[in-house]
Amino acid sequence: MRESGGRGQGPGRGAGGAGSQGGPGAARRTPGGPGRTGRQGGSARSEGSGRPASPDNPPRQPRKRPDPLDLPFGPDDDPRARPSRDDDRPRGRAGAQSRDTGPRTPGGRDDDRPRRTSAERDDDGRSRRTSAERDDAGRSRRAPGERDDERLRGRVQDQDDRRTLREGRPGETRSRGRQDDDARARGDRAGDGRAGDGRAADGRARGGRDDDGRARGRQDDGPARRTRPGERDRVPPRRPADGPRGPRGGDVPPPRGPGRRPPAPPRPPKPPLVLRLGSPRRRVNIGLIGMTFVLSIFAGRLIQMQGLDSKVYEAAAVDQRQHVETIPAKRGSITDAGGHDLAVTVEARELSIDPSKITDAGVRAKIAKVLAQQLGKSEQDMAAKLARTDTRYQRLASDVDPLVASRLLQASIPALNAKKTYRRLYPAGDLAGSLIGFVGDEGKGLIGIERTSNKVLAGRDGRQRVETGRDGQRIPMTSSQRTAPVNGQDVRLTIDRDVQWAAQKSVADQVKKSGADSGTVIVMDVRTAQIVAMANAPELDLGNWRSAPASSQINKAAADVFEPGSTNKVITAAAALEAGMVTPDTVFEVPDRIKCYDQVLRDAHAHAAESMTFRQAMAESSNVATVMAARKVGSARLYAMLKAFGFGSTPGGGVPGAEAGLLPDYRKWSGSQSCTVAYGQGVSVTALQMASVYQTIANGGVKIEPQIVAGATDASGHFVPAAPGKQTRVVSETTAKEITTMLESAVGEEGTGHLAAIPGYRVAGKTGTANRYDAGLGRYDGYTASFVGFAPADDPRLVVLSVLQNPKNGHFGGQLAAPVFKDVMTFAIKSKKIPPTGSSAPPVRTRAGE
Secondary structure, three states: OEEEOOOOOOOOOOOOOOOOOOOOOOOOOOOOOOOEEOOOOOOOEEEEEEOOOOOOOOOOOOOOOOOOOOOOOOOOOOOOOOOOHHHHHHOHHHHOOOOOOOOOOOOOOOOOOOOOOOHHHHHHHHHHHHHHHHHHHHHOOOOHHHEEEEHHHHHHHHHHHHHHHHOEEEOOOEEHHHHHHHHHHHHHEEOOOHHHHHHHHHHHHOOOHHHHHHHHHHHHHHOOOOOOOOOOHOOOOOOOOOOOOOOOOOOOOOOOOOOOOOOOOOOOOOOOOOOOOOOOHHHHHHHHHHHHHHHHHHHHHHHHHHHHHHHHHHHHHHHHHEEEEEEEEOOOOOEEEOOOEEEEEEEEEEEEEOOOOOHHHHHHHHHHHHHHHOOOOOOOHHHHHHHOOOOOEEEEEEEEEEHHHHHHHHHOOOOOEEEEEEEEOOOOOOOOOOHHHOOOOOOOEOOOOHHHHHHHHOOOOOEEEEEEOOOOEEOOOOEEEEEOOOHHHHEEOOOOHHHHHHHHHHHHHHHHOOOEEEEEEEEEOOOOEEEEEEEOOOOOOOOHHHHOHHHHOOOOOOOEEEEHHHHHHHHHHHHHHHOOOOOOOOOEEEEOEEEOOOEEEEEOOOOOOEEEEHHHHHHHHOOHHHHHHHHHOHHHHHHHHHHHHOOOOOOOOOOOOOOOOEEEHHHOOOOHHHHHHHOOOEEEEHHHHHHHHHHHHHOOEEEEEEEHHHHHHHOOOEEEEOOOOEEEEOOHHHHHHHHHHHHHHOOOOOOHHHHHHHHOOOOOOEEEEEEEEEEEOOOEEEEEEEEEEOOOOOOOEEEEEEEEEOOOOOOOHHHHHHHHHHHHHHHHHHHHHOOOOOOOOOOOOOOOOO
16 A cells, blocks of 8 residues: 655645545645645544655645636636546556546645536546556555545545535635645555554544544434445545644655656646636627527518418508509480480590600690690690699590590600590580580589489499509509490480471570570470470580580570469469359450459450450450459469469479479468469469470370480390379369360460461460569569460360560560460471361350350
């Protein structure tokens, strides 16, 4: 067995015992002062003086405290983190028992080294087992007592190491350098076991008191401590002494034999630590964290766009790329009763331009001049549209002829576009202009039949969804959805264009001749109440409706109200006959004037009081005789008869612009109004309403709702007639015939309407002259002259009404309106091929006493 003395930092190395606490023969060094001898299986200590310092035994350097800025992720070449190498271990058998796993500090202490974990101690144990296997022969020669003592000391020392690690006191940690020296000392003294045993016994005798506590600790901890494989060969560090120790066994170091190796040269001093202000690894980690955060934001946005909101963005992209184009439906035509076109739709072009593509002012001026010439527009309007360079679309015209549009496109006008559309044409010009109406720029009817029948005429526009690029050009080979348009249906009116032309010409001539403000003519079929002609003068020119005055756009035949005058006397006669108060032969003593409350009412012509039959009074249009008959009827019955004939209510049948007129309640009539209403003053009607009254008389007392629309074509182009007008009996057939004979007398030679007589035909009618109320002036001013009748009187087929408003050259209806009636009725019965009946008027009593 080898024995070695401990090496101290004092004057030299003393001869110690054969072992230390961590193994046989090892001695520990104490910081400063004489060394302390090891023990051989006992608790005694040997005192000895230290060995002087020499090159082989340099003095220990002061311990350096750990650098507070030395972070755990420093460079890999930190000497404290470098693993142990076999070259650093002492050679020989003592080296196999050493626990040194890393470089020692110059002072021989390991206080500056980091504490090792259990895994590092296990690695040391495995490396020491490898060295111990090479020295199995030497250990086998040890006595059994020594091996038991070594195992006991190893267990105690391991317990001290664990306690030191738990308490965290660096001053109590034994350096590995001293453990290596102790191991070499044990190897040097292994050959002199007896001497070591003696010194060990002496040390136990002297150090028994100090080791009593440790012995008791070993006894307490021993049963719980189990020696792991390889731990019995380890040399655990011993706790430093509380004070300086004496020499370990003597003042002279043990002699070295010829076969012993010299001590290892001192290791170079540890290089000074460099203060590091930053770590690349920290910067890299922070950079990675930042990049991860930024990438996570992008990833979240990507997930939102591609996953959560993908449908939203897809829809937005489709909206930007896809556009819906309207395919206009062709508007239906308006024809007369014979199918002749009164309004048609033809193909046209809508021209538009992009002003932003024309930046040069001189070029804009030239283009504006060309466009104005070709489109019939003013040059100022074209220049104003071209000057709006901040826009990309300006519509120039919407009803351009295709030939004109083709010429403009060939003129190489920049940014000019043409779109297929339709335009409305009115081949008949002003024929029934205010009745037919016109279509606006948006393709919707604004007045007349175009407005009232717009749903039937317009049809339904188609739609086409296409994908277009940035410049609005359609992208080829892309999907498109097309809904075909449904063209409008043709509307057929009851108007006969020939009769309409004759009516317009006749009334226009009379308006011009009489100096009247306006005139109206209505021709109606007695049997169906279909309107054959509805003329106004002046009439609206549909080819130039934009510049026409607003008054010409009103269908005066259905919208203008006026006081009918004497034409209203047939209703008073019907009420009196229906009530049985009078008969056509009833005789009245008729003066030329009559007082009605605070008013004095007069006949049109002064005459002496005379006896008149009721038929004669109707023929001569006596106001006084009519008031006398109305007083027998009463205001309530008269009011009821007026309502039955349609006064105060709007006529049906789809006539555009029809008005209801004005019929106050009889309870609100003034004293004089109860008399004036009987001959057509104090009540207002339209020409259409008055024509309907005579159609009821001519039809045997049955009122039929007037009709202007004969029917319309269906989707296949077949004509579907309109439902007939509602029929209502107003008076009895007998009353109707009696009134007819009275009206026929009015057209006779002694009647006021003799200018309406038509040779060969029996005509029944009544003249009317009434004071005209001027709404603009707010008072009565001028007259309304009218005549209404039907023919043939014995078999009525047509009703014709003519009205002149505010004529200047005369004012009597028999003088101004009767000739218009005659002209229009004559033309109508010839156009409709209505033959005369060939009968003569029956003899009637026209005067009293006959």
